[in-house]
Amino acid sequence: MRFDIAAFAVRNWQFTLVAFGLLAMLGVNALMTTPRSEDPHFPMPIIIVHAVLPGAEPAEMEQLVADPIEDALDGLDDVAKITSTSLDGAAVVAVEFDWSVNPERKYDEVVREVNALRPNLPAGLARLEIRRARTTEVAIVQVALVSDHLPMRRLEKLADRLRERLDRTPGVREARYWGAPTSEVRVAVDLPRLAALQLPPTAVADALRAAGAETPIGAAHAGDRRFNVKAGGAFRDLVTVADTPVRAIDGQVVRVKDVATVAWAEQEASHLARFNGQRAVFVTVAQKDGADVAKVTKGVEAALADFEKVLPAGVKLETGFVQAKNVEHRLSRLFRDFGLALAIVMVTLLPLGLRAGGVVMLSIPLSLLIGLAMLQALGFTVNQLAIAGFVLSLGLLVDDSIVVTENIARHLREGASRFDAAINGTRQITLAVIGCTATLMFAFLPLLALPGGSGAYIRSLPVTVLCTVGASLVVALTIIPFLASRMLSRNEDPEGNAILRAVNGAIHRFYTPVLHRALARPWAAFAIIAAICATTVPLLGAIGSSLFPPAETPQFLVRIETADGTALAKTDQALRYVEKRLAATPQITWSAANLGRGNPQIFYNQQQRETQTSYAEVFASLKAWEPGKSETVLDRLRADFARYPGARISIVTFENGPPIEAPVAVRITGENLDVLKALAARAEQVMKATPGTRDIENPLRLDRTDIDLGVDEAKAAALGVPAGGARRTARLALSGEDAARYRDPDGDDYPVRVRLPMEGRNELSALAQVYVPTQNGQSTPLSAVAEPRFRSSPARITRYDRERTVTVTSYVQTGHLTSKVAADVQARLAKDLPLPAGYRLSMGGEAEAQSQSFAGLGAAILVAIFGILAILVLEFGKFRTALVVAGVIPLGLFGAVAALWLTGHSLSFTATIGLIALIGIEIKNSILLVDFTEQLRKGGMGLREALEKAGEVRFLPVLLTSVTAIGGLLPLALEGSGLYSPLAIAIIGGLVTSTFLSRVATPVTYWLLSRGEEKNSVDFEDVDVEAQAA
Secondary structure, eight states: OOOOHHHHHHHTHHHHHHHHHHHHHHHHHHHHHSOBOSSOOOOOOEEEEEEEOTTOOHHHHIIIIIHHHHHHHHTSTTEEEEEEEEETTEEEEEEEEOTTSOHHHHHHHHHHHHHHHGGGSOTTOSEEEEEEOOTTOSOSEEEEEEOSSSOHHHHHHHHHHHHHHHHTSTTEEEEEEESOOOEEEEEEEOHHHHHHTTOOHHHHHHHHHHHTOOOOOEEEEETTEEEEEOOOOSBOSHHHHHTOEEEEETTEEEEHHHHEEEEEEEOOOSOEEEETTEEEEEEEEEEOTTOOHHHHHHHHHHHHHHHHTTOOTTOEEEEEEEHHHHHHHHHHHHHHHHHHHHHHHHHHTGGGOHHHHHHHHHHHHHHHHHHHHHHHHTTOOBOHHHHHHHHHHHHHHHHHHHHHHHHHHHHHHTTOOHHHHHHHHHHHHHHHHHHHHHHHHHHHGGGGGOOHHHHHHHTHHHHHHHHHHHHHHHHHHTHHHHHHHHHSOSSSOTTOSHHHHHHHHHIIIIIHHHHHHHHHSHHHHHHHHHHHHHTHHHHHHHHOBOSOOBOOOSEEEEEEEOOTTOOHHHHHHHHHHHHHHHHTOTTEEEEEEEESSOOOOOBTTBOOOOOOTTEEEEEEEESSOOTTHHHHHHHHHHHHHHTOTTSEEEEEEOBSSSOOSOSEEEEEEOSOHHHHHHHHHHHHHHHHTSTTEEEEEOTTSSOEEEEEOOBOHHHHHHTTOOTTHHHHHHHHHHTOEEEEEEEOTTSOEEEEEEEOOOBSBOOGGGGGGOEEEOTTSOEEEGGGTBOOEEEEEOSOEEEETTEEEEEEEEEEOTTOOHHHHHHHHHHHHHHHOOOOTTOEEEEEHHHHHHHHHHHHHHHHHHHHHHHHHHHHHHHHSOHHHHHHHHTTHHHHHHHHHHHHHHHTOOBOHHHHHHHHHHHHHHHHHHHHHHHHHHHHHHTTOOHHHHHHHHHHHHHHHHHHHHHHHHHHHHHHHHTOOTTTHHHHHHHHHHHHHHHHHHHHHHHHHHHHHHHHHHHHHHHHHHHHHHHHHO
16 A cells, blocks of 8 residues: 555544644754854865975975975875975975865874984974864954064963963864064174184074073982982073173183173064054964854954053054855845745745745745754754855745645635545645655755865755755655645635635736647647757857856955065065055055964965065954945055066955966966076067956076075185084074073963074175184184075975976956956967977866866766656656656746856856756756646646646646746845855846747647647547447
8 A cells, every 4th residue: 555645644643733733843953053163164184284395495495495394295196196395495396185084084194104204204394283274274253462662582472372372272273373573582693702712603692501401300219218319400580691601711611601691582583473553462263173163253352352451551452354244244144035035935835825925935944944953963064055055945845835836725615624625635746746856855865966175165055955955855744734734714705815716817817829820830830949059159158157166255365475585674664555555545544464374374275475585464354344445445555556566466355166366377388487487488478468357477487596605615614614614603693593592480481592683684795794613612704614605496386286387376456357368368378388299288277176066066967967858768668758847947047148148257167067057957947847738638637738837737736836946045145245146137037938939839839749649549439439339
């Protein structure tokens, strides 16, 4: 006996109510407890290794650091690509694994390989850091401790105390502070005095190292007591440092204070920070995976409020970036859209009547709550894509309930009892409803398997739709029949309420004659519809394609790049110009300036730039992002910045999707750096001549200039200088040498560094004051054993998949489509940039990411189409009927592409997802018509009569489901969001054309494919009649 789910739910209505009460409560609990975020949280299989070797040039960093690390990591399984950038004193190696791997396990493997390699790397590495790229690696809060007068050491100590306090806040993974030059106890040696006493500078360092050694001596006993014996150790005050003996000369003890000045100082700054133009130290907070950004931020704000109460005079705590504000703004707009969509859906249900509309409306909260509970169970957050999925589902989840309720109401109008109408009305439509929902869900199902970062980014949207629409099917076949049996009236007019009569009257007056004429001349109707669909192809070429749109957050970055090797003070001049210009812009609320390094990471696909004296970055915020107006403000700033001499100043807005170098990126691969430099220069000129490009960057445009010390080892040996002595003395003089540790009363450690006197930075003239010790206790000028000379070398060396590569990048001007600009650049380069043997050119940036993402979408579309065909064949048992149902796909695609063209949108990644969803929705509507036609034919009705009857009867539920879907999507379409508005516009446009054109196209196609079958059936009936007559 076949199980009848509707009959079970109606007969056991108490169980049905209890079951759905439980599911609703689980949904309410999920609504209250599911973490919220602006963007989805998903694992990224990207590991980044940062290495710092002060004083090493890019070629040395490549040979000594980047290449060995690449070699070790390339041996790991599932490596997709490896990139590295070698800079002045730093190297960054990024390895990306296949997106199907476990990122945690791969991180452990990378850590193991790098740790095993550590003994073979240069001993002078100041930092070797391995970090995972995570969507939660970003700062959710960035504040600034601001003071123009407090000593930097005390400001840094305050920042460290705040960091420790924030680290203890629930949900915080890590708090860090930035922009504080490292404080030190500086022992600034007096070279003339040392020379007079015939002491080398290294003698001071050696004396302090011996006195400050923290080596345990041992233990001693006295009776029953045991004592640890200690001597020396970290210095506790500056007087002890100054009184440290260096050497005894002629019976007199020479102490450190006799040959050096001991005082607090700061190391040469590599990263300085300002907030709204005032000296500052930034403090950032990153949240733990799975934490709710709003809850974590409340805890952080409470900790900041408590800390602010104990700040010393002259120090202010300024709040800059707070991600929770962006999240609240984004989600509140989506919740507003959800409310508007709900109201529009209620209006579209009026033709069903108040009672029937009420029954259908009850399915909305039930389906949404069940879907939300499932979303939480699957580990997803409530983010902008998930809410967009709920809004998208809003117009779809009522479809099943509308069809079921409308059919039950029709049975009631025909005189059936409430109980029979509920069970028989649902039973009659169950197979069609299951088939419709299955096709719709199958359209979204392949989106779960999209590869790469794009697939991971949008995954929460199809999961939300699948959970919610799946829940709506269960609701429509269980509790809706029960509610309909209790709430629908048996005494309503058989023709329905006034609105329903008006709609049915319009259908009868306008649609029925059109369908009759189309069936009379099927080939002409088919040709007209095919011609309309054929215009889709040129429209696709006109709108172009894109990947992900700008994130439309009010924050943006201003990047300042001077020539490599430029001093920090010179870069600061350009930075101050930018700060002054931003301060004069009324739309900007605050700015956080970073000199010598990028701002701490605040967006998941924008990594922080490494330390460089020729680089500065401003993180700034508008009051709010206003589409159309904000772009104009930024374009005016770009025009002003373009006129600044001696620096390249660019504005970067944040974009959704996987990390890319820039929208347009051209990679030239080869071995010889000189050839790469020449090719990159030519490519730069071609890109500058291409319309739509801006802020073009060629990393090899200018070489950096360094000084080669030029030590003559033979001459040094002849003068008695020990091997390596000249280099050690020069390093001690310019960089200093850590000789010991200083521990203050708070337990904080600082280096005791011996070096030449320095006022903020080392001057070239300092080399003339350096004396090198000889083995006989004398000293000789450095100039006697060395001839310093200038030498040029590449500013940076980039490698892609272990080959030297130069990447010339460009951003795109407002109003230009990235895909068209990139295609134009590629065409011009193919024509104007001949490549020597062994060199090749490839496109990176958005073009590469787009090709990878759309390749996955192509497979998803094929799986969706053939999977739906398989479901249709199973449902109808005929391949011909399945083709009739699937024949509506081109009609929807035409409307979707036309709508995108009319609204000025390109075929973006999310718009393509809208097309996939559209396939399922329009086939769902087509099934209702074909299924009813099949039922009428089985009842003995003729083919043409069945087509006309089914077309007229099923037009109303199809129209209602389409109108509710359009109503649910309308607020998203009008939102103006570059992310989900194209998705909504594509579905709305497709539904409009599909709803009306398919009401003619489907019957006509059915007639053309099946009238031969009808003719054969008629012939067989004639034969039977003649046989009976005989």
